[in-house]
Amino acid sequence: MSEEILINVTPRETRLALTDNGLLQEIYIERRSRSGHVGDIYLGKVVRVMPGMEAAFVDIGLERAAFLHCADITPIGADGLEVSDDGVADIQTLLHEGQMIVVQVAKDPIGSKGARLTTHLTLPSRHLVYLPRNAHIGISLRLEDEAERERLQASLERCLTQEQVADKGGFIIRTAAEGASDAELSEDIRFLRKLWAAVARRIEKGREVRVLYQDLPLYLRAVRDLITPQVEKIRVDSAEAFEEINTFVGDFIPESLHRVELYRGERPIFDLYNIDDEMEKALGRQVKLKSGGDLIIDQTEAMTTIDVNTGGYLGNKNHAETVLKTNLEAATAIARQLRIRNLGGIIILDFIDMDEPEHQRQVLRTLGKALDKDHARTMISGISELGLVEMTRKRTRESLGQILCSPCPMCSGRGRLKTPETICYEIFREIVRVARAYENDELLVMASQLVVDRLLDEESGTLADLEALTGKTIRFQVEPMYTQEQYDVVLF
Template sequence: MSEEILINVTALETRVALIENGLLQEIFIERHNHRGHVGDIFYGKVVRVMPGMEAAFVDIGLEKAAFIHASDIAAIDADGFEVRDAQPQSIQQLLREGQFIVVQVAKDAISTKGARLTTHLTLPSRNLVYLPRSKHVGLSQRLEDEQERQRLMEQLQHSLERESWEECGGFIVRTAAEGVTADEFSEDIRYLHRLWLKVNQRIEKTKKISTVYREEPLYMRIVRDLISPQVEKIRVDSGHSQKEIKQFLQDFIPESVAKLEAYGGDRPLFDLFGIEGEINKALGRQVMLKSGGDLIIDQTEAMTTIDVNTGGYIGSKNHAETVLKTNLEAAAAIARQLRVRNLGGIIILDFIDMIDEEHQRQVHRALVKALEKDPARSSITGISELGLVEMTRKRTRESLGQILNSPCPVCEGRGTQKSPETVCYEIFREIMRIARAYENKVLLVMASEVVVERLLDEESATLAELQELVAKTVKFEVEPMYTQEQFDVVLSG
């Protein structure tokens, strides 16, 4: 499996694409006037405590007040470490309105919801995540090899002893640390220690709502978090960004410096690798499968639904084999689309009905296997009698559609609008209402071109009967700025 990272940096935004075996797997977009805040640490002020929700709203200086649940709050002892109580405390015991509190953004603001906060602070480096207020030392659950887990823990303990690291906070070994030595851990420990000293100094000095720590720019976070032995190339089209990445690689991952390549071609980097087209496809509802089937993806406020259809695929064997092949292909395509579109929350998958239980198990196994590559945590149920799979996928940032799209001003996000026929009948009812209320002999209807054309063509007979019934003359005027649903019926001289 070969991977490439493409980094496109402009004055307006940064975009990063992760390519796996020639296919786009993930796309990250950060606009410089609206960058995300996950990982940022704030000195905030509690503005409202909600006992019924066991939560509070905190002003951290963003457009919307952020949200923190009681389960994400830990009391701090005299030494600055989190206190784990056997009995959970209520939000009223933990916070009060007007109180200042140090918090970190765990999830960006999405749609109408504010950012999600936590008091469990973390600072990441290449191989470690530092927990400045905890004494816990552990390993990432994605490190599965038991011997490697034991070796890493021994190396980390050796580094902590060498650095005289006692009562100074905890660590979690990251997945990227596989194969590292005690010396590399020591470098990370010293870096994180210096970083926390600076952050803590800012916390102690500040007296008002402010940002005390900002995460690295997108391109630096991606290189830090995603680079692995499978990554063969990192292509960057910005000289300044390339220099920053090179310095980081030289300091922390020197064996990967040779993978970095400055792109200076005439053709835009994302055009060259077909990423622009993939992004546009990912904004559509329909995803075509190679077999001729398709996926229909609908994202709503509550959940995302994905419907699998055979489409034009009729297969060469019996119906059950056709359905199985389509569902197996769909399982792999769904896993990829979840990553590319960054869909999270509750997701309902509607596979084509399968009677054979073995076929159901094959499709379920294929879906689970395809999702193993996804860094976002997910939970999947079995296939129900209706052929549905319920799953959840962790959501920490807006989906691709939420970043790039805005609600349609015509249909207001419904995805449909009233037909010309429906609007014509609404106009007829409005004419009847106005005719009863006013004595004017002439009425003027202003509407869109498609509606006026229908009134004068398909509905002309009905219109003539209506004019005779109300004993009034009805005139029409095309209003080019009106949408299909808009119209006005006004009195005319």
């Protein structure tokens, strides 16, 4: 496995691509006009408490008020640590309107929804996540080697004992800590405690809505979170960003300094691996499979559905083997598409029906193995009685389509336009309504070229009958700026 991180930096936008053997796996985009806020800590103001929803809306200075559910609120005790309470507290006992509260963004605003907040504060570094208000000590579940887990936990305990600081906060060992030494963990502990001390000072001085802590820019977050032993190169096309990355890597991951490379080529860095072409494909519904089959991906507000089709693939063996081969290829392709498109929430997979239980198990195993590489948390159910696989993928930021696209002004996001024939019949009904309401002798129909052409051609007989029925002369005018569905019937 040969992974590379490609970073394209411009004054207004940063794009980052994670590739595996030259094939795009994930894409991250951060624009100055709408950069992400996940991980940022704010001093916010409660603007509305909603008892029926057991939640509150909090002003943190963004365009829309953010959402804070009571399940994401933990009271703070006299010692400054979170007080665990198994009982479900009433939102009105936890918050009141006008209250100032320290919160962290857990999910970015998506669509029409505001950001999702939590009071469980965390600060990440290369190897650790600091819990300033919680004494918990934990380790990432993605670290599966039991011996390494025990070594890291013992190392962390030694480091905390040596530090001898009155701070009672807790730590979670990240997946990236695999192989980390005592010295590296100690350095992270000191850095995180200093960082929290600075945030705590801002909290004490705060009297109004403000940001208390902002996470690193995209290219530094990527180095912190994405670099693994499998990543051979980090290529960046900006000298300024290259210097920042070099400094960061030198401070936190000095053994990886040789991997950072300033790209000086004449061709844009994303052209090296056809990243732009892959992104363009990821905005479409259809994904072609090598076998001749395809995936049809539909993203809606409630869920994403992915349908697997055999297409033109007939196979050389029996039908069951053909279906299995297509489904196995689809399982791998689906996992990759989920990462590239950053699809989250509920996802329904409709594989081609398989009668053999062993074939079903093979497909689920292949899907699970492909999803192991995903940085987002996923959960997969078995194949249901209807032959569907239900799964979830954690959603913390907008999908690729939501970042790059907006709803079509022609169809308002439906994905379909009414046919010229349908619009003609709507116009006929409107003509009858207007004719009954007003006594003018003439009416003017304004519509697009396609609709007017149909009215004067295929529907000319109907128009003649309509003029006779209403006793009015009907004229037509082509409006070049009208969409296919736009029209007006006015008095002339």
